[in-house]
Amino acid sequence: MPSKTKQKLNVKKLTQLLDVIRDRRSVRSFDPGDRVPRETLEQIADAGRWAPSGANSQPWEICIIEDPQRVQEVASVMASQADRLNEHCKGFPHVHKKHWVHDSVAILAVFVDPRWADTYPVALEEDLDRTEYMENRSNILLVSAGAAIQNLQLATTAVGLTSAWLSGGGEPQTALELQKLLSFPSSHIPYGIVPIGWPRRKAESRWRRPIDEVVHWNGAIEANLRTQEDIDHYLAKERRHSIYKDAEARQQHLDRLPSDGEIDPVDDGNH
Ligand SMILES: Cc1cc2nc3c(=O)[nH]c(=O)nc-3n(C[C@H](O)[C@H](O)[C@H](O)COP(=O)(O)O)c2cc1C
Known part of the structure; x- marks a missing residue:
């Protein structure tokens, strides 16, 4: 039996909260x-x-x-x-x-x-x-x-x-x-x-994994789960850019990545 109290989603408050959450940056x-x-x-x-x-x-x-x-x-x-x-x-x-x-x-x-x-x-x-x-x-x-x-x-x-x-x-x-x-x-x-x-x-904005990769409706979407290879790549090529750079600079770094085996260019320290 549904309750008699009016059920109404407070989307406005959720949006305000999300704004604060998204604005929080290290x-x-x-x-x-x-x-x-x-x-x-x-x-x-x-x-x-x-x-x-x-x-x-x-x-x-x-x-x-x-x-x-x-x-x-x-x-x-x-x-x-x-x-x-x-x-x-x-x-x-x-x-x-x-x-x-x-x-x-x-x-x-x-x-x-x-x-x-x-x-x-x-x-x-x-x-x-x-x-x-x-x-x-x-x-x-x-x-x-x-x-x-x-x-x-x-x-x-x-x-x-x-x-x-x-x-x-x-x-x-x-x-x-x-x-x-x-x-x-x-x-x-x-x-x-x-x-x-x-x-x-x-x-600045910081990189986040896309929502449709992170969210699994009613069970895992296997193709979206990250693998050991992804972790190794993150460690070797991505981590410091993901922590200290804004999302755009991080992406530019990934686009410029040397082919495997070459050394990751040295970080210039700007962030
Ligand atoms: C448990 C935890 C430990 C962290 N430790 C450090 C830290 O020691 N030094 C630091 O500069 N940032 C630290 N961070 C911040 C993360 O690097 C940061 O949250 C992440 O790179 C995402 O960036 P954002 O917070 O700007 O969204 C930590 C964050 C968490 C949740």
């Missing part, structure tokens, strides 16, 4: 500018607070860093993290430029307490727990944190600021430095560091 350079009122920063944090989480565990603490001296200290930690990444990991050519974090008007650090994974399903039989549930508890914890971090970014976009999502806080050395600096205990891992700033320019 922007890795900020214009230095006025400080943002605490009230606004708290509203942004509130968006994180309202994120869904496994078992409603809310396994996060959202640390708002807005004291200018403290912002510089956190930025320095992230700059060192970026330098280490640049030295030890391949394929992230711009990470050493992370010193832009120093231009943040605020930085949100999302600390996650993994002990809250105990509130997710645990099998009474140890063996079954290990094979079936244990790993998924970590997944639930991390995707919950991700939902909160994304909410922070969307709220930041909605108010006309811009942000990036830095995951290096999950690396042990950086975690330790941030815990010490911000007085968090070792149980709390800063998986999400979100520098916030004033946009230097309108954020």
Whole structure:
């Protein structure tokens, strides 16, 4: 029996939400500018607070860093993290430029307490727990944190600021430095560091896979699933352009790609 309440889709609100979602870009350079009122920063944090989480565990603490001296200290930690990444990991050519974090008007650090994974399903039989549930508890914890971090970014976009999502806080050395600096205990891992700033320019568009490739109506369309070859190609030829370039520049790069076996042209660092 259909309910008596009027069923009406609010397409207008959906369109407005999609605008904010599409406008959110990882922007890795900020214009230095006025400080943002605490009230606004708290509203942004509130968006994180309202994120869904496994078992409603809310396994996060959202640390708002807005004291200018403290912002510089956190930025320095992230700059060192970026330098280490640049030295030890391949394929992230711009990470050493992370010193832009120093231009943040605020930085949100999302600390996650993994002990809250105990509130997710645990099998009474140890063996079954290990094979079936244990790993998924970590997944639930991390995707919950991700939902909160994304909410922070969307709220930041909605108010006309811009942000990036830095995951290096999950690396042990950086975690330790941030815990010490911000007085968090070792149980709390800063998986999400979100520098916030004033946009230097309108954020460019970024490549997304086409909708009819990503969406599978009522079951997988096998031809649209990506293969190991696609992953290998992405790693060898596409990744840095997909992360740091706008969609058009990325496409131009792909159109110019040398035939297999030749070396990928060196990235010029503009983004
Ligand atoms: C879990 C996660 C970790 C990320 N870590 C970093 C990071 O450490 N540094 C960075 O510059 N961007 C990071 N990003 C941003 C992605 O590179 C970015 O979202 C992606 O390239 C798509 O670009 P867009 O955000 O502008 O749409 C991260 C994003 C996610 C979701």
